[in-house]
Amino acid sequence: MKITEFLKHNFRHFNAAALIDAAEGYKTHLDNNGKMMVTLAGAMSTAEMGISLAEMIRQNKIQIISCTGANLEEDVFNLVAHDYYERIPNYRELSPAQEQDLLSRHMNRVTDTCIPEMEAMRRIENVILEEWVKADQAGECYFPHEFFYKILLSGKLDASFQIDPKNSWLLEAAKKNLPIIVPGWEDSTLGNMFAGHVISGDVKNVHTVRTGIEYMMFLAEWYTQNAKEESTVGFFQIGGGIAGDFPICVVPMLHQDLQRDNVPLWGYFCQISDSTTSYGSYSGAVPNEKITWGKLGLDTPKYIIESDATIVAPLIFAIVLDQ
Secondary structure, three states, X not given: OOHHHHHHHHOOOHHHHHHHHHHHHHHHHHHOXXXXXXXXXXXXXXXXXXXXXXXXXXXXXXXXXXXXXXXXXXXXXXXXXXXXXXXXXXXXXXXXXXXXXXXXXOEEEEOOEEEEHHHHHHHHHHXXXXXXXXXXXXXXXXXXXXXXXXXXXXXXXXXXXXXXXXXXXXXXXXXXXXXXXXOOOOOOHHHHHHHHHXXXXXXXXXXXXXXXXXXXXXXXXXXXXXXXXXXXEEEEEEOOHHHHHHHHOHHHXXXXXXXXXXXXXXXXXXXXXXXXXXXXXXXXXXXXXXXXXXXXXXXXXXXXXXXOHHHHHHHXXXXXXXX
């Protein structure tokens, strides 16, 4: 039985039914010549979301991505250091002393998975620092994802791959030169490293890596060119946080701050969230709240699935991919 057949037969109510509805809405949006932004919060790359996300990119089911700096870099960490990762199924039971032991071994824990500092983070730092310095000395500036595209497409890391490269979503995005928005990149391991290299003088110009404001300016231009009344852009949000909050605001910015007319609202909205509706939490806000901010309209298809994104997203992608 195909995955889609199983899901449609068994997923009939509550969050399960919302999953089916959201997936069908995603397909309808693309069938109507719409484009889709996918946003990645949390630690989706360390959760190896790339296995399904890369296929979505390959089959042109995603036209633009917004992600945290952590998701940007952690896909590459996993690509070159997967064999050194350690999984800790009993992570809920770890004592402070056991956590300290992980630190002493330079194993940085993300829930049940430990990222090896030396094999992953420092290996990538050494490679990308060359690109930072090269650009800095040439007086050039690039976005965070563009530096990754450079090193991935250069072949410098090919010999270090420890997973099947078809499961790296960032490598697949690089091949297509997919536009990526990385708000708050400074809040990432490589962002911290870059700050350190600027402080130490290895990089002279802090703007060698372009900023979040420039990302918003780029997104405003991209949205203006791609969002049309007859072919709108949809918004598929995995998790909450800045990966979703930042890019969704481009629409009210174009309307309210630039006073532009005829800018379509987002044409589809879905959020997979484990943040229950609460007091003042944007991540936990129901989609209708976004109407009041000029992001979604009365008739925008809206879905929210309150569940674990590592379970839900691959299932939705399977339906979209007709698996």
